[in-house]
Amino acid sequence: MAFLDGYKYAAFLSFVAFTVFSTSVADNASSHSTAFLHPESKFRQVRKFHPVRKTGGFSYSPEPTVALDYHFGPVMTGRNDVIKMFVIYYGHFSRKQKRVLSHFFKSFSQNETQELHKPTTEKWWGLTRQYVDLYETPVAARLVYEGEKSNNYSLGASLNQSDIQTLVVKSLESFGASSRSMYLVLTSEDVLVERFCQNVCGTHFFTFPSDATNDQMLPYAWIGNPAKQCPEICAWPYAPGGFLKEGLIPPNGDAGIDGMIITVANLLAAMGTNPFGNGYYREDGLAAAAVCQGVYGDKAYSGYPGNLLVDKSTNASFNVYGYKDSKFLVPFMWDPATQQCALQA
Template sequence: MRSLLLPFTLISALVLIPTCSCAMMNNNGPNHNSSLAITTTSSLLTYHKGPLLTGPKSINVYLIWYGLFSPMQKSTITSFLASFNPISHQSPSVSTWWKATQAYKDLRGRTVSSTVRLAGQASDIKSSLGKTLKRADIAVLVRRAISSKVFGVDPNGVYLVLTSQDVTVERFCMGSCGFHDNLAVSPRVRVVYAHVGDPATQCPSLCAWPFAAPAYGPPGQPVLRAPNGIGTDGMVMNIATLLAGAATNPFKNGYFQGDPLAPLEAVTACPGVFGAGAYPGYPGKLFVSATSKASFNAYGAGGKVFLLPAIWDLVSMSCKSLT
């Protein structure tokens, strides 16, 4: 770890946590009529003929930790990003979830990259731009990290800014749990960046459901136990959502439906769906740890488990979940 002139600290190590023993059982949820299952608000995501983040190169994620995060938060999120490697993970896995993006192809028939990896990390623990940010400040942080050579220029990268629970970002928790966009770093090169905040204290009901009671919706549905903490698991779900959206619609002319400034994308086209039989207020059938009683649907690196949202599957033309 080394300090730079700019308020970033470069992190070189990927931290994994020890393997845990997790006996599982199915969560069948309440009895319900299958006709009530959630359907996407779109019957088709339209391809607008723009570039995607395609293989054979991996999608490289560059993390900027803005504010203070606990070691457990960092290890969980970096373990999640390590989980896209399909080697030695129990099924269903994070890499299994990502396979749904392989149906998304560009004009040349190239698919979204099958691999995602953590390529670099930097910390701004002093919150150098303050604790109340505009969305434009997220681009400033990314541009600064690139111009100072903390990170290189990577057209197949996603520069991901994560903000701690005491940092507010414009529109976060106001109908949004994060966003992705792109910016020019040279006359010929644009890069993709994204933001996800920690919702633990600001809006768990919006950005960490089903691990927090919803502010609105059907009463009486149980709140599920989070495997890694409400805020952290909320961030993981939203990072997954943004990575899928950024890969399939990186420059606002890829796969989406509706307004390009507020589009339905690969995951946001399947709101509230995490498992089979989902319907409004019920996330669907999930696994439940026999020991921790936490709900999840994907195994990951370092013995971690995660809850990941459904992806719109271009093959079956439906929301595809892991359970």
């Protein structure tokens, strides 16, 4: 039997991971959501990343002191080297907001030729290819934006973490169930979500096998729009904070949506490299991009995002190009090959 077929071995390992970690997280989550919480599922856009002391001064490119460890579980190899993404827009998103987000999702598998010297979303995702399973199979090369649906507040404007899973399971009627796919729930700026802005900007979880999921575990994530509730936390550096007295200009003209994209990128990397809580993560629970949180350019340090690209026509700051030459900001990711935070493969 192939290691990843049906992710049945993953189910066993993830059950073990849940047994080990459920007690430690019980104080921070409800008993229901705890059953689906694993070490690095929380992500907060933290800006306090301290420079490392070196002989002769400080390093301005933060370096985690502990490398990511592999815990013998699967990574997301997808099907035929492709991971499908399905998106649920919960609440109210304008056409422009959906267009910006869909352009970001399409950037992982665009067919347009990019200039070789340009940093791109595709090359950023290429860093995940350094993460392999027990059979040396890497994370899938491509993410494909497969489908979306809108949900007009079917569960109200205040959600628990358990409601996120309910939305995902309900969406399977349209999207179908596959443990080799990613399911994303995006909530609009007027939707309150448990723990949002208190200690997380987004979370990723997985379902245990059930009739509704065709006996599969399904990786899914939730990301909230922080525009009204906590831009200084979850939309930084497009909101003031740290050494930034004024927020940078967002490339798509919407600090909330551009802030969401940062968190989406972080959680896509986490799901790809640690979908069931037994893949790659540091001993403190941080995963592939979270260990480089707050780092978006060279010479980054605590409270400063680093040297970024600037759009000459708008003065907006970004670090990667995407679909139809769109522009985005994504966090640096830990590169196991070089043992450093990096932007491109």
